[in-house]
Amino acid sequence: MFCFQCSESMKGTGCTVQGICGKEPEVADLQDLLIWILKGISLWGVKAQEMGVKDSETGLYVAEGLFTTITNVDFDPESLGKKIDRALNVRRRIERIFKEAYRKEKGKEFSEPMPEACTWESSRGVESYKAKGAQVGVLDTQDEDIRSLRELLTYGLKGIAAYTDHAYILKHSDNSILDFLQEALASCLNDSLTAEDYVALVLKAGEYAVKAMALLDEANTGSYGNPEITSVYTGTYEGPGILVSGHDLLDLEELLKQTEGKGINIYTHGEMLPANGYPGLKKFSHLRGNFGTSWYNQQKEFEEFKGPILMTTNCIQRPRESYKDKIFTTGLVGWPEVSHIPNRVDGKEKDFTPIIEKALEIGDIGARPGKKIVVGLAHDQLSKVSDKIIDAVKTGAIKKFVVMGGCDGHAKKRQYYTDLAERLPKDMVILTAGCAKYRYNMLDLGDIGGIPRVVDAGQCNDSYSLVVTALKLKEAFGLEDINDLPIEYDIAWYEQKAVAVLLALLYMGVKGIRLGPVLPAFISPNVLKVLVENFDIKPIRTVEEDLSEIVG
Structure with missing residues (x-):
């Protein structure tokens, strides 16, 4: 191979x-x-x-x-x-x-x-x-x-x-x-x-x-409606529970419908966290919050979560024996000897009976304390406070936006994103989408005049919100070149959806993107040279070096 x-x-x-x-x-x-x-x-x-x-x-x-x-x-x-x-x-x-x-x-x-x-x-x-x-x-x-x-x-x-x-x-x-x-x-x-x-x-x-x-x-x-600013609990409650990971909102909706009135609490995990902000999903009272963090921690977190787990799209890791009998895949996801929920047939909903029965069989997963984090800051919500944001930029209350979207992963070098977020000046706002946010969304970074310093647009699938936000700022300030905006790009990548986001930014003409934790292995020296010469793509360096350039 x-x-x-x-x-x-x-x-x-x-x-x-x-x-x-x-x-x-x-x-x-x-x-x-x-x-x-x-x-x-x-x-x-x-x-x-x-x-x-x-x-x-x-x-x-x-x-x-x-x-x-x-x-x-x-x-x-x-x-x-x-x-x-x-x-x-x-x-x-x-x-x-x-x-x-x-x-x-x-x-x-x-x-x-x-x-x-x-x-x-x-x-x-x-x-x-x-x-x-x-x-x-x-x-x-x-x-x-x-x-x-x-x-x-x-x-x-x-x-x-x-x-x-x-x-x-x-x-x-x-x-x-x-x-x-x-x-x-x-x-x-x-x-x-x-x-x-x-x-x-x-x-x-x-x-x-x-x-x-x-x-x-x-x-x-x-x-499901435009995401709303929502405070999401990151602990668990007493009673049976199911944990939903991946990205698929329709799977979550159908599971919520089929568990309604059954006494089963539903929790999101990983990239499903933003689902808690959609009106069409948060209306279900048994959608109780989010448990766990990024996909790469799932083996530990799935073991800690006592109920069954539904993996709806990519991000599955080798299941440990301790929970292999209570993890279910669906859609395109597959793992040998793991139970699979079949696809929809003739327009009917998927049948989540096996995982529902498993949740009821296991019973109470126990209460576990957590904190609250804010989601739902996609482009529609930001447009409602656009005047406040523009005024904050004009008065200097917000000096810069730093796009820190993308993926999370195992590499120790990804600690860079936590350290950078902690050390950014308090007049800078982080724009994020994707699981990279788990490197800093639990930090208490405060706000600027009511605008959170971590603006979470949603899943990696929701990176479009970051594009819309940049374009709206460009229009508001009457700029012709998107690179004249007070925005820095510090992108974390892991897999191919992040590559698509990168290509989208290049198509828009964005230059000076810092990419980490490493440059892609599939980029040859000559192709890298083209990207550097035309778009000034560069690898992340130390926090000190990049922070100096961002602040400067």
Whole structure:
């Protein structure tokens, strides 16, 4: 195996024996094969579009397949084997649709040679899938810079796919995003494209990342209302309880409906914390608060939480034996020998009966004290106090905003974000979204004239709020260049959704982004040089050095 898509790649170069995330080589090979087949699907899809074929089914499966291969989603070979089976069927279907449209328009059969990803077949199941996956991974692209750009593009696409899939689940769609996913993936089979061609596609991915985040924002707020400023309790209460982790709001809503009146308290974990601010979810009185912190602490925290756990999307870690019998996966998530809640069928809700029964069987999880933290400061809430914010900037009460969004993770160097937050001058406000906030959202940093010094816009999925806030400030101050705003960018990254956010910022023209805890292993020296020269991207340094630059 070879994988270097996350920030914890072994030795800063890539995992070759087992993923730091716990991914076994066979899983890595199956994921590589799935991506390769998705490229083949996408090329047929692009050709079908050229014939005027409108087919969102193919594009949506490409998005789901990409989402499946994001770090910490599906570790189950059996599940991945079934997804590859389906991928081959999807490819055959779109190939047939294209050829029928071609024959109808051209009056002849299609006979051009196609890349192997468009034609490879196997009837021997998972073992043959593993063998082929080992041949078509990242290192199959020989040129280091082309490989780097293809992977940067692909990882950005994975993030876009995740945001888009969440929106589609809530019945909000934009087929232009699905079409771009196919265009960009198909380009990775085209050996005639130059580095300049891929740079252009990477920036175009940034454009579609903004579109995908806007679509998801519309889906979330359209379904559950605009987040409201909400104080969330971080302890537990007596009685049965279920802990919900991941990102999927619809899963949480359906679980809340099915547990209503059953005496079961529901708690969020990790990236589900912002759900407590949505009117359509907080109306359920048994949504009692948030337990735990960031995803990487889940093994300890899931062990401490006595009730069952529902993992709705990415961020699962290897379950410990102590709670393996009471953790449930759903959606695209999978882990061998872990109970899985099946997907919706015929528009009906998921059936969460197994986890509900487990919660009632376990019974009282006990009360545990916690503090209260504030969520719900997305762009709608900020727009209601925009005059106050603008006045605070003009009078000097707020000197700067520091965007510290993104991901959390194991690396000790991430303590940098806690230390920086503690040492920022009291006239600076932190803008955040994603689980990176767990590095400082428990700190008592106070407020500036009623404006909290930690403005939490929500999940990493809600990074669009940070984009909207920056654009509104730019408009309010009559600036032409977004880089003239009093905003510093100190982004923490771990996985591919953070890559999509980064590409969105680059598309918007943001320069001077500090990225940490390390620069991506998949960025070659020459590609890094391009990013530095055009966007002044730089690694985080010491707190003292960066603080001096921020304050200066």
